[in-house]
Amino acid sequence: MSAPLIEAENLAVRYPDGEIALHHVSFKVESPTFMAIIGPNGSGKSTLLKTILGLMKPMRGHVNLMGYDSEKEHSKIRRLVRYVPQRDRIGLNVPMKVKDVVLMGRLLKKPLPRLASEKDEMIARNALVHVAMEDYWERPFPELSGGQRQRVLVARALAGEGQVLMLDEPLAGTDMESQELIVEALDQYHRDNDVSVIMVTHDLNPIHTLVRDVLMLKNTVVGVGTPCDVMDPALVQKLYGPTAKIVEHSGHRYCLTRDTGADRHD
Amino acid sequence: MIDAILLILESPFIQRAIIGALMIAVVASTSGSFLVFRGLSFMTAGVAHAALGGAALGLFLQASGIAPWFDPMLGALIFAVFVALVTGYAGETGIGEKMEVAVGVSFALSMSLAVFLMYYIPPVQVPSIWGYLVGDLLLLDNLDIVMLSGTALLLLITTILFNKEFIYVSVDMEGSTAHGLNARAYHYLMLITSALAIALATKAVGAILVYAILVAPAAASNELLSSVRGVLVAVFFIALISQFAGIALSLSVRTSPSAVAGILAALSYVIALQIKKMRDRVHIDEELEELLKMDANEAQHVHTESHAHDHEH
Numbered sequence A: 001m002s003a004p005l006i007e008a009e010n011l012a013v014r015y016p017d018g019e020i021a022l023h024h025v026s027f028k029v030e031s032p033t034f035m036a037i038i039g040p041n042g043s044g045k046s047t048l049l050k051t052i053l054g055l056m057k058p059m060r061g062h063v064n065l066m067g068y069d070s071e072k073e074h075s076k077i078r079r080l081v082r083y084v085p086q087r088d089r090i091g092l093n094v095p096m097k098v099k100d101v102v103l104m105g106r107l108l109k110k111p112l113p114r115l116a117s118e119k120d121e122m123i124a125r126n127a128l129v130h131v132a133m134e135d136y137w138e139r140p141f142p143e144l145s146g147g148q149r150q151r152v153l154v155a156r157a158l159a160g161e162g163q164v165l166m167l168d169e170p171l172a173g174t175d176m177e178s179q180e181l182i183v184e185a186l187d188q189y190h191r192d193n194d195v196s197v198i199m200v201t202h203d204l205n206p207i208h209t210l211v212r213d214v215l216m217l218k219n220t221v222v223g224v225g226t227p228c229d230v231m232d233p234a235l236v237q238k239l240y241g242p243t244a245k246i247v248e249h250s251g252h253r254y255c256l257t258r259d260t261g262a263d264r265h266d
Numbered sequence B: 001m002i003d004a005i006l007l008i009l010e011s012p013f014i015q016r017a018i019i020g021a022l023m024i025a026v027v028a029s030t031s032g033s034f035l036v037f038r039g040l041s042f043m044t045a046g047v048a049h050a051a052l053g054g055a056a057l058g059l060f061l062q063a064s065g066i067a068p069w070f071d072p073m074l075g076a077l078i079f080a081v082f083v084a085l086v087t088g089y090a091g092e093t094g095i096g097e098k099m100e101v102a103v104g105v106s107f108a109l110s111m112s113l114a115v116f117l118m119y120y121i122p123p124v125q126v127p128s129i130w131g132y133l134v135g136d137l138l139l140l141d142n143l144d145i146v147m148l149s150g151t152a153l154l155l156l157i158t159t160i161l162f163n164k165e166f167i168y169v170s171v172d173m174e175g176s177t178a179h180g181l182n183a184r185a186y187h188y189l190m191l192i193t194s195a196l197a198i199a200l201a202t203k204a205v206g207a208i209l210v211y212a213i214l215v216a217p218a219a220a221s222n223e224l225l226s227s228v229r230g231v232l233v234a235v236f237f238i239a240l241i242s243q244f245a246g247i248a249l250s251l252s253v254r255t256s257p258s259a260v261a262g263i264l265a266a267l268s269y270v271i272a273l274q275i276k277k278m279r280d281r282v283h284i285d286e287e288l289e290e291l292l293k294m295d296a297n298e299a300q301h302v303h304t305e306s307h308a309h310d311h312e313h
Ligand SMILES: Nc1ncnc2c1ncn2[C@@H]1O[C@H](COP(=O)(O)OP(=O)(O)OP(=O)(O)O)[C@@H](O)[C@H]1O
Pocket: A015, A016, A017, A019, A020, A021, A039, A040, A041, A042, A043, A044, A045, A046, A047, A048, A086
């Protein structure tokens, strides 16, 4: 029996300027899984990921990833994880090629001088195939469209090594086609490789037939469970306000908010 | 003719100027490029002026007899590192704008300190503070050359060893840390070595040349080239050619080689923008031509595809 993917106990996190981003967060998710973290803007989704990675310290309580404590054992956690931050955290001033970005996922975990072997290149190219970006290998990364850049970043995670993929809003600013592509690539990768995927997203609808666990956050845990469990009118209203509704269509429950479909990040 | 050139090259002034120009080109291609990659070109100006404050402090400590051993250059280097540390601290989360503000504040603080101390420095010595801002390629002495070459080599070695790390930190500090890289160490290493080099380069060839030559060629190359290595090499040559042109011109006309080199370097950016504009125009023409060539059937196919593409933007 392997350790749970994430186990949080009474976790509270605050930013240096005093804002409490997370409080009383307790939940447990078993591994391996394909997990989604959902919640409105500012609900602490990114903060939770950063805390798990040891980039931020808990003010109260603790959180473990695969049994490792986020504070004391963050170097072990960082060996396990491949992380893609929210898109606005990626600098576009550096003239990197698409291949450099994808290879970064592998080279970061290599010792100096971090040279790319033929095997690295092969794996990187293959990862790009999964997100249908293989023709862009030599193209300058900053000149891609937002959705294309997002796909390349997903490929960076696919190309890396480590049991846990963590992606902060990989679907932000992508069209339906890209969303499907990304989600399917992640799902297939999760099945084929026995890895866990943790994905932050605003909209559960395009992925709720694929994910196994859902964590609803609004600075604290609103709900946790399978997509069907959390697709509950009371829960989604707590999360998105009184206009949120649940509709059923061909055996699945979907969440309707006033702005479903429109992406709130662009 | 050849005799004349040989004669010129034998002059120790010219020899030092040429070595100095080479070293400045190295600083530009390493520090300059990476500061532009990080969106921190303003740090060049901040460090140079902070160095002035440090030099003033050194002169004050010497003149007042508090610490006669305190060389003004030491003050300049300490203040330069101070700016790098404040900037680095503000940018630990990887956000460029915060770093620009930190540069501005620490720069203002150092400048104010310089002006404040000037009241307490014997008036005859005040011009030598400003001397830290207005060096010139033809006025280099042997100590300048030794110090400048030392830091330029240090920068070159760190960049060769850690260029991937510097790139990763510039592109994705958070992700790099999360993958186990000691991003913070590389972040500070990059800023501190750059600050030292900028302070020494400023003392050697003057602030005007340092701004122009650290920022403009890197910005120009970054507009046109799409690989890090390409940018570093191009910056080196743009910097070198501008400076050599400055030195050559100053031999026939009475002029400051640093100023000429600064003007040429700054022009490189303007030219790069023009080239980019022209290139984009040619690109569009080609693309339109291509679209025209397709027959009706395929054109329709392309239409739907380019439509889907538009959607992504
Ligand atoms: N660097 C920061 N400094 C101070 N406060 C912050 C910082 N980053 C986030 N916060 C605050 O912490 C809270 C949670 O932010 P977080 O980024 O985790 O939200 P999120 O759920 O990821 O939102 P989004 O959907 O917009 O990405 C917010 O109230 C935000 O204002």
